Amino acid sequence: MSTVIEARGLVRRYPGEGSPVRAVDGVDLVVEAGEAVSVMGPSGCGKSTLLHLLGGLERPDTGELYLGGERVDGLSETRWAVFRRRAVGFVFQAFHLVDELTAVENVELPALLVGVPRRAARHRAMELLERLGVAGRAGHLPDHLSGGEQQRVAVARALVNEPLVVLADEPTGNLDSHATGDILRLFGELGRAGQTLLVVTHDARVASTADRLLTMRDGAIVAQTRLGPGTSVAGLLASLADLGGDR
């Protein structure tokens, strides 16, 4: 198994009242290829900042970061941007699709940016929309899609360059229960397909689909636990079907 993310002593400070606040305070993290990791913690615990650091949207004040074995914390802004297009797929709470582009144009855009020929990019984008069950919406502008459809298009966009890792920040935060179910199923499938995934979330259902759960508090990872796979459901079923003996 190869290591996709390796972070050593990541620190990120924000100016606060008086002394700076450490939003991320010395995080060490290793994510192996094919792992699905979820990060939970109270608001303000630093989990979104951590995701931004791992994806190069923010820079650590100190610490080292390796993605796919390459050291990236020292990259220039431009080189990070180029590296990120290939290596990282982002999924955000607010979808962040380009309003003026159709669904399929949104998905193919990152492929075109890394130099995939137009025809191949379109082909790949359509394949992904198909796989995510929104091929029928390919020609629509984001405005004409439901929240759940927009998020599936956003996931397709995140996947189009076959990234080392997909980083998702509250992916179901703007979705109703039904659309959340679709995204859960989708993340489950991605996980089984071997896509490395790191999801920051408040939603227990989303968090519980991961192989490993990180709990953050005050900028630090305070607990790491393996959630699955391969746990027996027998006990759970027995308690569900407990009809109180023959009384």
Added chain:
Amino acid sequence: MQDVVLSLLAKEPAHGYELRQRLGAALGPAGGALNPGQVYVTLSRLERAGLVEAREIAQPSHPDKKVYELTAAGRERVVRWLNDLTWAKVAPLEFHLKLVMAAATRLADPVALVDSQRLELLRQLRQLQELALDEPADADGALLLEGASLRLQADIRWLEACQQRFLEREGQRQ
């Protein structure tokens, strides 16, 4: 269990195997955890109590089968059971008391208790979701899984609120 078996007979008379199938359909995947003998044990108790009557029906190629039917008293009890408003506990009382006592006695760390309990519930939630994926959305059993999943989510949110409270208290003490 007695009320459940009685209610399964309320639609029409049936033999034990049919009752097991009806119960299995209502429970979905949870039905697999039932002890198959339980329905038969319960039926014979209900018969002794005068709530069901059994008739032997001769079958040409198989042994006779016993068909069960509700008596008037049995039917009355089903109606009472269906209209009974008893509900499982509204809050996880025992865990709440554990947290309060842990904080008071310092024999355990309430924040750590919440962490381990939350992980256990997340594991259960994961298992439920895996079961729900295999279950047709319109099956009766899927509703039971959804009920369990929503309860777990509520419990997890409550645990997070508990943790927040105890962390704030710790912060004030320092």
